[in-house]
Structure formats: structure tokens, C-alpha cells
Amino acid sequence: MTKPDPATDILAAVAAAYASRTDVSADDIVALVGKLRREFGSFDMIAPDDKPQARETTRISPAIPIEKAVTHDKVYCLCCGKGFKMLKRHLGAEHGLTEAAYRAMFDLPEDMPLVAPSYSDRKASYARRVGFGKYDRRETHSESSGVE
Numbered sequence: 017m018t019k020p021d022p023a024t025d026i027l028a029a030v031a032a033a034y035a036s037r038t039d040v041s042a043d044d045i046v047a048l049v050g051k052l053r054r055e056f057g058s059f060d061m062i063a064p065d066d067k068p069q070a071r072e073t074t075r076i077s078p079a080i081p082i083e084k085a086v087t088h089d090k091v092y093c094l095c096c097g098k099g100f101k102m103l104k105r106h107l108g109a110e111h112g113l114t115e116a117a118y119r120a121m122f123d124l125p126e127d128m129p130l131v132a133p134s135y136s137d138r139k140a141s142y143a144r145r146v147g148f149g150k151y152d153r154r155e156t157h158s159e160s161s162g163v164e
């Protein structure tokens with residue numbers, strides 16, 4: 017059985033009551049039920065418990081405000097509120113989400129970082145330190161000239 021529909025219950029009760037009367041024809045009952053169905057068309061609005069409001073909001077509300085999801089050291093997961101240096105791996109491992117799915121889920125802008133800015137900085141400075149940067153290579157070269 018599906019969950020009880022109050023309108024249908026009332027219709028059934030009314031129809032049954034009428035059917036037990038000898039002075040009412042089958043046509044009268046059919047006409048009455050049709051009329052009642054139209055009357056009870058607004059029944060859904062009378063019984064709001066039947067329609068949970070949560071079902072109408074398709075977007076999932078984030079665990080923390082989106083504007084607070086990115087700090088210098090961490091990017092916070094909007095699904096569970098945990099902070100990470102890199103969110104992508106967590107999304108896949110914990111929530112089975114791709115980066116794109118995550119962005120779509122919370123309607124995130126394209127430029128919203130999923131890697132903590134400090135982590136990006138550190139990678140960049142590490143790259144510079146080991147001489148991958150174009151400008152710093154010259155610096156590294158002059159510093160290490162004695163070693164060569």
C-alpha cells in the first residue's frame with residue numbers, strides 16, 4: 017500500500033454511505049464522486065504534511081557558508097565541513113564526487129579554488145627553489161655557481 021490519501025478515504029466513505037441508500041442510483045454515486053474529486057482538488061494544500069518542503073529544494077545546502085569555504089591554509093568541504101589542503105582527493109574518496117560534480121552540486125564559480133592558496137604558494141615556491149621558475153633559475157645558478 018502507498019501512504020493513505022485523506023481525500024480518497026473521504027471519497028470512499030461518502031461513496032459507501034451513498035451506496036447503502038436505496039434511493040440513490042449508480043449514476044448518482046458516480047456523479048457525486050466526480051464532483052467530490054473536483055472539490056477535493058485543493059486537498060493537497062489543506063494537508064501540507066503530505067508534501068515535505070525539503071523535496072522541493074533541489075540544491076543541497078552546504079555544511080558551511082560558501083564564502084567561508086576557502087581560507088589561506090585550507091579549503092573546506094561543503095558536504096561535511098572538514099578542511100583540507102586539497103579537496104579533490106577527499107571529494108572522490110569520501111563522497112564519490114568529481115570536482116565538476118561538486119561544483120555543480122553547490123553551484124560554485126569556476127574560479128573557486130579547491131586547493132588551499134597556501135598550498136599552491138608552497139608548491140610554487142618549492143618549484144622556484146628547485147629551479148623550475150624561469151627567473152629564479154638565474155638566481156639559483158648564480159647561488160650555486162661555486163658548487164659547479
Ligand SMILES: [Zn+2]
Pocket residue numbers: 093094095096097098106107110111
Ligand atoms: Zn567532505
